Amino acid sequence: MRARDTDWDGVRLHVVTGKGGTGKTTVAAALALALAAGGDKVLLVEVEGRQGISQVFDLPPLPYEERKIAVAPDGGDVYALAIDPEEAMLEYLEMFYGMRRAGRALTKIGIIDFATTIAPGFRDVLVTGKTSEAVRRKGKDGRRVYDAVVLDAPPTGRIVRFLNVTNEVAGLARVGPIKNHADLVNGVVSSPETAVHFVTLLEEMPVQETLDGLAELRAAGLPPGGIFINMVRESLLPDSVLEAAAESRFDPAELALGLKAAGLTDGGSAAVTVAEALTEEITEHARRTELERDERLALEGAARPRYELPLLADGVDLSGLYELAESIRTQGAA
Ligand SMILES: Nc1ncnc2c1ncn2[C@@H]1O[C@H](COP(=O)(O)OP(=O)(O)O)[C@@H](O)[C@H]1O
Ligand SMILES: [Mg+2]
Incomplete structure (x- = not known):
């Protein structure tokens, strides 16, 4: 051995x-x-x-x-x-x-x-x-x-x-x-x-x-x-963004501007649609992340060694x- x-x-x-x-x-x-x-x-x-x-x-x-x-x-x-x-x-x-x-x-x-x-x-x-x-x-x-x-x-x-x-x-x-x-x-x-x-x-x-x-x-x-x-x-977004999204404080208009600034859209009405769809996804991701955090906490309560596998x-x-x-x-x- x-x-x-x-x-x-x-x-x-x-x-x-x-x-x-x-x-x-x-x-x-x-x-x-x-x-x-x-x-x-x-x-x-x-x-x-x-x-x-x-x-x-x-x-x-x-x-x-x-x-x-x-x-x-x-x-x-x-x-x-x-x-x-x-x-x-x-x-x-x-x-x-x-x-x-x-x-x-x-x-x-x-x-x-x-x-x-x-x-x-x-x-x-x-x-x-x-x-x-x-x-x-x-x-x-x-x-x-x-x-x-x-x-x-x-x-x-x-x-x-x-x-x-x-x-x-x-x-x-x-x-x-x-x-x-x-x-x-x-x-x-x-x-x-x-x-x-x-x-x-x-x-x-x-x-x-x-x-x-x-x-x-x-x-x-x-x-x-x-x-x-x-x-x-993997969590894809910073905590601050996730928190905002989970509480529905995430602003699609702001995201549309960001997308335009990054050169990802031209800022027209299509940009708004994209921003709205993304916001929905981000909110969903944020809610799931929040639930996962609760489950992690519950497992911590068991006080056993924990290992995370991707x-x-x-x-x-x-x-x-x-x-x-x-x-x-x-x-x-x-
Ligand atoms: N870490 C992982 N990432 C991606 N797929 C996984 C992972 N672990 C298991 N799976 C997949 O999930 C399915 C169920 O896994 P399995 O080991 O057969 O579960 P169980 O024995 O509990 O029924 C399988 O298709 C397996 O390939
Ligand atoms: Mg099995």
Whole structure:
């Protein structure tokens, strides 16, 4: 493991949650790259069976097996694992009961589907168990195989149940392999080697979900991580202009004169139309900026480390992903 001075030194499991669509998968992928940068080995795990990781890295669908998918800046490797809950169940049956074949037959008649659907706690413990095993796994040299594991986790509304497997499976298994799995997971996720990060936008709903999620996490005794504010737009105008515009004190006539002075229009009636349209846009921009400021303040109240990631104008391609990773490193999150 490289020498570090980051906000999360000592954390081995980075759980990334957030409201759906805020960029959970993107941020998890960028964080994995940032953590690997400089020569570390990081595993990026996906649990929802959506093949989001392969899409972000522009790869064909990932199999249910750990494989190297990217090289980080200054060396370092990112491995990925797309956990398929059904495969995890088969693996489990084989490991503990030597009944993979029987498992396949059970799949055919829908028993596995039934079990993973009817008892989500059971499915979750298989998935989190697999992840926790990767976190704790040691090589022949006695050292951890992965310096860090990043989990692209379920959305905020389900995160505590997902991680709190001990409670969830208490009714299912008091002894036996499932119980051992749950104990392993519990040992990892409630320890200081885990941090649960939130991805949000500067919008009311995701911010509220972040604050609620943090409170729920604390109540469950799970370790809160940082807040990744994603898709942040640059403010294009000085504060004084924004303030005036937000309070509708922005004067289109003045703007028309300014446009003329700058040689952008000839000052005729078209100039007035342009100035009016611009004023509308500026006012809209100013109102949004004001709302964003309120959301920022609300997030500050949570007193967690915060990181801002830019809205990439061309969407997130591979180079955009590395750009986000760099931003995560510069801000000290990795
Ligand atoms: N910083 C960003 N700038 C521009 N587009 C982004 C950014 N982060 C995410 N996106 C885009 O937003 C969409 C949702 O992101 P994704 O990571 O799949 O979200 P989630 O996993 O939360 O559903 C994707 O199309 C992704 O490329
Ligand atoms: Mg996703």
